[in-house]
Amino acid sequence: MNHYLSPIAASLPPSGIRRFFDLASTMKNVISLGVGEPDFVTPWTVRESGIFSLEQGQTMYTSNSGLIELRQALSWNMEKKLGLEYNPQNEILVTVGASEAVDLAMRALLGPGDAVLVPDPSYVSYGPCATLAGAEVHFVPTRAEEDFRLRVEDLERAYTPNTKVLVLSYPNNPTGAIMTWEDYQPIAKFVQDHDLIVLADEIYSDLTYIGNHTAFASLPNMRNRTLHVSGFSKSYAMTGWRIGYVAGHHDFIQAMTRIHQYTMLCAPITAQVAALEALRSAEQSMQDMVATYDRRRRLMVHGFRKIGLSCFEPLGAFYTFPSIKSTGLTSEEFAEELLREEKVAVVPGNAFGPSGEGHIRCSYAYSTEQIQEALNRMGRFLSKRIK
Incomplete structure (x- = not known):
């Protein structure tokens, strides 16, 4: 039935993150760092607020943009923590995860013939979101010897x-790199000189x-040239x-809200209530x-x-x-052999772009005991390969 698929959908590769975990799920005693x-x-207060909202019968749609109380709290939080000022009435959109925000931004900004610059690895x-919007993707390499910082050259x-x-996308997934105010100065000049819009995840x-x-x-x-994307999944342990x-x-x-209202309508009200309580x-x-x-880091x-x-x-x-x-x-090769020999699952670096080759991504969102045991197993694995 593949001939019925659109060429773009048919050509999209599966996520490089998932393959090794699908394999790991078939094995016993695997430690996953992936x-x-x-x-x-x-946090309990956040879970309790979601439960209470259901008990009170809050099961309806919200505004396409999200609960105004949540947008007001987000506006206050961004100003307090980041020095950013946004009008909660028309400059903040609540989405189904930061992932939807990225997708909406790409579709609102890009079309056939456009190009997007993506730091590599990232x-x-x-x-794929840029490709689905019809744009070309140009990867911009970053390097360990430069602390994986993006360089204007x-x-x-x-x-x-x-x-x-x-x-x-800083702090960066997968490298953990950050960019400082000083690092961003030449990037901001580049953006202005070339009349670009920035998607800042x-x-x-x-x-x-x-x-x-x-x-x-x-x-x-940079305020009006930037779409600032964030969410609650990582900071507040609210992935689901x-x-x-x-x-x-x-x-x-x-523009993003128009796409959102036709595809998602609104984020779930229970999650919005919980997010408000998190703030x-x-x-x-x-x-x-x-x-x-x-x-752990x-x-x-x-x-x-x-x-x-x-x-x-x-x-x-x-x-x-x-x-x-x-x-x-x-x-x-490293990720597959490590998984089969020592039952430790990691993500191969090339899943995050060409510059990721020669690296692996390991998450430390795991217990100290798991991390230590994984390091022991990896040390045993490496003793056979590094002379």
């Missing part, structure tokens, strides 16, 4: 006259371990609630989770270096991205 999901449950969805090389959108902004997160939209003249948001110039938000009462729970991630980086793998120290998100080039294996 899925980008907190190992904490949603999260797997950006390229690489942007200039990847730029074409058809380029319309630049994706920024900053869902890991609360998971910044050194200093404070810099929102790209907070840079001079599927609740995100996007903020930006009202013309952009209006009101779960800040301490979030900070406790971040402190735990920070301890240092354990994992130290562990990889101890067993012989070069590992860039991530300063955000909850991933490490060690180099496995010393083994002589490709990323996929």
Whole structure:
């Protein structure tokens, strides 16, 4: 029946993240370091608010844009934490996860003949979402020796006259890299010089371990050129609630809302109520989770270096991205052999773009005991391959 499919849908590859976990699910005693999901449950006050909303019969649609109370709270939160000011009436849209926000932004901004710049390596969805919008994707390499920071020289090389959108995703999945105010200065000039729009996916902004997160939209003249995307999945351990948001110039938000109302209508009301409670009462729970991630981060980086793998120290998100080039294996060979021999599941780096080859992504959103046992198994695996 494939001949009935659209050429774009038929050509989309499956997510490189999922293949190894489908294989791991058929095996016993596997330790997975692969899925980008907190190992904490949603804070109790947040869960309770969702339960209570159901008990009160709140099971109806909301505004396409989302509950006004939630948008007001998001507006206040962004101003307090990031120095960003958005009108909750027409500059904030509540979405079904940050993933929907990314998709809506791509479809609202891009069309056939347009091009988008995507840092490489980066999260797997950006390229396919741009492709589904009919645009060309140009990957912009980042490198471990430069702390995986995006450099304007690489942007200039990847730029074409058809380029319309630049994706920024810091703290970065999969590398854990961050960008500072100083790092962003030449990027902002590049954006202005080339009249680009920025899709800034900053869902890991609360998971910044050194200093404070810099929102790209907070840079001079970047507010109206930026769609600021975030959500509740990572910071508040709310992955299954599927609740995100996007903020930006009202013309952009209006266009995205039109697509949203025809495809999703609104985010689920129960998740919106829970998200509102997270903003009101779960800040301490979030900070406790971040402190735990920070301890695990240092354990994992130290562990990889101890067993012989070069590992860039991530300063955000909850991933490490060690180099496995010393083994002589490709990323996929390494991940598959490690899974079969030692029953440790990791994600091959090339799943996140060409520059990810020679690396693996390992999440530290797992218990200390699991991380330590995985490191022990990986050390045994490497002892047979690194001389």
